[in-house]
Amino acid sequence: MTLLELDDVSVTYRIASGEVPAVRGVSLSLDSGAALGVAGESGSGKSTLAMALLRLLPRDARVDGRILLGGEDVLAMKWGRLRAVRWAEASIVFQGAQHGLNPVRRIGEQIAEPMLVHGLAKPDQAGKRVAELLGQVGMPAWRAQSYPHELSGGQRQRVMIAMALACSPKLIIADEPTTALDVMVQAQVLTLIKELVAEHDISLIMISHDLSVLADVCGQLAVMYAGRVVEHGPSHEVFHDAKHPYSRALAAAFPTVGDPASRLAPKGLGGDPPDPMHLPSGCSFHPRCPIALEECSSLDVELWPAGDRRTAACVHVRAKEEAS
């Protein structure tokens, strides 16, 4: 069953000097219990897209297209309904757990807050539920009495995940949930997310610039560049056999230790991610593309079928498709 469907979603920021297209016509869907990874660099629009899903963007952002969550149009929801949907239907785990928690309140209170606000628990039962949630994220119940500064980075991220789970949502959106964490703690948090998703039948959208992490947690992968999805498909196939040159570069940026091909040979892309105010003409990737053709500077390629359940927006993929 489809839980979330994005149909031609665009987000445009209006600023003094004009309009900035941050997300440009993204269509994706997510089944119940499935995990989708959204990969991209800063400025690719991946975080803007995540915020748009729950209408968390500032007022100067305009969202076009359709976002259906459980069949309901998020963009058409009244304020009261939207408030109910946030936390209870879908919740977000942000990056940088340091800033997501109130430093002067005990973490137990903070985990209980969404439940109380949404009337999902009475004040006298909240403590029990908080203990249960802390248990689910692998923390002892007495930690409810702690303040954020008494916790390590990994523990704070666990608290954020406990908060996101508090109202038993159907969907969790995790925006770079492990970016600021150490490798070992990152592994702990990723294992936790995987278990929770599997055990509670929660759907997950995970956002990161690290393809290898996404491929590890998510079944499907969407790679974004300059506000568009440029490749989509089963994550291991996208990671190991990318069809779009940008996905290939992103996959190669994080080498596999032990792979002789990457030993003393770091791989990067020339140039820098484009400024959304001044997107290149044609395919927005063409100035950095190692295999760009002449036509790429004028031709804007849409997503083309690129094998079983796969799509990619590249003229080379289109050429292959047309040849077959």
Next chain:
Amino acid sequence: MTETEAPAETVATDRRTLLEARDLRVEFASRGRRARAVDGVNLAVGEGEIVALVGESGCGKTTLARTLLGLERPTAGTVHFDGEPLKYGSKALKNYRKQVQLVLQDPTGSLNPRHTVYEAVAEGPRIHGLPDEEEIVNSALSRAGLRPPERFLLRYPHELSGGQRQRVVIAGALALNPKVLIADEPVASLDASVRGEILALMLKLRDELGLSALVVTHDLGLAWNIADRVAVMYLGRIVESGPVEQVLTAPRHPYTQALLSVLPESPERVVLTGEPPDPTRIPGGCRFHARCQVLASGKAAEAGVDARCRGELLDILPASAGAQAACYYADATG
């Protein structure tokens, strides 16, 4: 001290040793206790060699790097540069910093937003009163891959991308013609596609200028990408070191094994529980024993070393170029 002293004359690598820590200790007062941030480290960086110092946050790797730069004074032990012990007089330190330069993690934070690229890169040469400032700046910028330099001279940091800013920081370090770069997480704050470019630049600087580097990082992929040798640090000590190919493909210390096992795509994960204990309470015996998966699984007991793991201090590893691990189990099982 029951632990062995560093040999007086350490032949560290087949290359000539340029920068060296000898039995280095750095302690801080922390809430009324002593935090042993660096607790006995021998480490050498050879001429034209790139050494990766890896470990989790809190393991002491940044303190060790700062001490090698002369920003922190060791509690015991010495820093040697070019065979001479580092002197801490202001003039001696100023001279030292011409040879050993720091590249920080976050280029946005380490550049003054009100200084142009030219001013940022010219600061070092000015402090050291070098002649031909303009020429130095131009050549540093082009060596850092900002070409043609004239295009960048008058720009401000906010007009540059993250990758370009990091190149400006590197140019600032190169302007003094140093022999060693100490880079603390040089690509951690950069976008994935730019990361490879900056790492390639460091390799190129080594190949073309013979520059040595100590790269402090938590990223084993980075070590695989650019380093000749790797040293793994845990709770103030180097627990394993050696050539990258050896240490990262056939790790002998359980901690290194665990770090490698949690990389995406590795077959069997060893996710250590908990977080590194704090340096004010370094456990007795092997400092890793409380989290060690080999000890917990009973394999150390089978090899008959479990009592030593729990109770006997390990020797400090020498600054040797070969592969070595500070582990009773690894020693016992070969």
